[in-house]
Amino acid sequence: MLLVLAIMAALWGIGAILGGPRGLRWGMIGGLWAAVVIEQGVLPEGHPIRAATGESPALWLMLGGAVAVILGYRAGVIWLRARAVQGREQGRVKDVKPLFSKVELSRYARHIVLREIGGPGQKALKEARVLVIGAGGLGSPVLLYLAAAGVGTIGVIDDDTVDNSNLQRQVIHRDADCGLPKVQSAMAAMQAQNPNVVVRPYQRRLTPEIAGDLFAEYDLILDGTDNFATRYLVNATAVTQGKPLISGALAQWEGQLSVFDPARGTPCYQCIFPEAPAPGLAPSCAEAGVLGPLPGVVGAMMAVEAVKIITGAGQALRGEMLIYDALYGESRKIGLSPRRDCPICGGKGVSDDQHVAG
Numbered sequence: 001m002l003l004v005l006a007i008m009a010a011l012w013g014i015g016a017i018l019g020g021p022r023g024l025r026w027g028m029i030g031g032l033w034a035a036v037v038i039e040q041g042v043l044p045e046g047h048p049i050r051a052a053t054g055e056s057p058a059l060w061l062m063l064g065g066a067v068a069v070i071l072g073y074r075a076g077v078i079w080l081r082a083r084a085v086q087g088r089e090q091g092r093v094k095d096v097k098p099l100f101s102k103v104e105l106s107r108y109a110r111h112i113v114l115r116e117i118g119g120p121g122q123k124a125l126k127e128a129r130v131l132v133i134g135a136g137g138l139g140s141p142v143l144l145y146l147a148a149a150g151v152g153t154i155g156v157i158d159d160d161t162v163d164n165s166n167l168q169r170q171v172i173h174r175d176a177d178c179g180l181p182k183v184q185s186a187m188a189a190m191q192a193q194n195p196n197v198v199v200r201p202y203q204r205r206l207t208p209e210i211a212g213d214l215f216a217e218y219d220l221i222l223d224g225t226d227n228f229a230t231r232y233l234v235n236a237t238a239v240t241q242g243k244p245l246i247s248g249a250l251a252q253w254e255g256q257l258s259v260f261d262p263a264r265g266t267p268c269y270q271c272i273f274p275e276a277p278a279p280g281l282a283p284s285c286a287e288a289g290v291l292g293p294l295p296g297v298v299g300a301m302m303a304v305e306a307v308k309i310i311t312g313a314g315q316a317l318r319g320e321m322l323i324y325d326a327l328y329g330e331s332r333k334i335g336l337s338p339r340r341d342c343p344i345c346g347g348k349g350v351s352d353d354q355h356v357a358g
Contacts, residue, residue, distance in 0.1 A: 108150050121311035128310045131155040131218035133234055135182040138224030138248045140172035141299030147190040147197050149307055157202035158182045169292040211237040223247045228276035235269035239345050248302045250290050253327035255298035259317045262345035266319040267338040294326050
């Protein structure tokens, strides 16, 4: 057998020296291999030629099969490479840009190592579209943390301008921003924090005429406004489009937040607050005051709920309200139930054995 292998090597070497084509050299070696296999099958056992070439055709068949597999694999790789080059030249194959750059992977590393978020969750954040109503006390931490978390597209709507009295709690704005539209000031801060996010500023008041078209462009809505008319409009539009709504509110030393999502069996905002309070019963922050860090605490919690909803991590505050009392350092959660007579959602989440919230 070694003699035959030596002859094959000699044929290959002589052919290479003489400049013979690779196909011709492989043909000569293949012919020699076929001759050996034939003589192994034809000659009787004990024949000198058969003994000199291995005595059994099995080894030669295994060797031939292995060489055929290797050559076939090599030919397949060459064919696929040629097809890819041809397709790229014809515009059929395009270079695929990675979803995250190396800088982004480093930035979001602490998210990616979290079992509940990981790579798929960070991808969901980058592909998410979130609308924030208001760029004031609650909107400031919400916008900053959503940008920092890598939410791909963030819309912010507010018709107000930055005032010196805002700076005690609206940390997204700076002293130099006084007089600027809040959405422009917020956008500059968010892009400075994370240039990889897309910020869409809407410098106008949310009205029934624009709410439907605006909400349709987003997956999740966060409401940080301080007046009931806008809250009811936001809730009604979100319910109509089946979008989850994260709502937060502040009063002096106390804050509250909840996720309203009737499409998933929970109450809407108007189920819990069916009517706006009478004038004077719910004074604004300008009238009653508000602790400066309080919006940061509640706004950060709202951003946490947004990340959980987008990534599917944990359990969002659907059907629950979290109330935080900063003055005494206490927090509590209360359960919320839909109202059968709600004019907005109609109590979609009410089952036969549930009571009706009063």
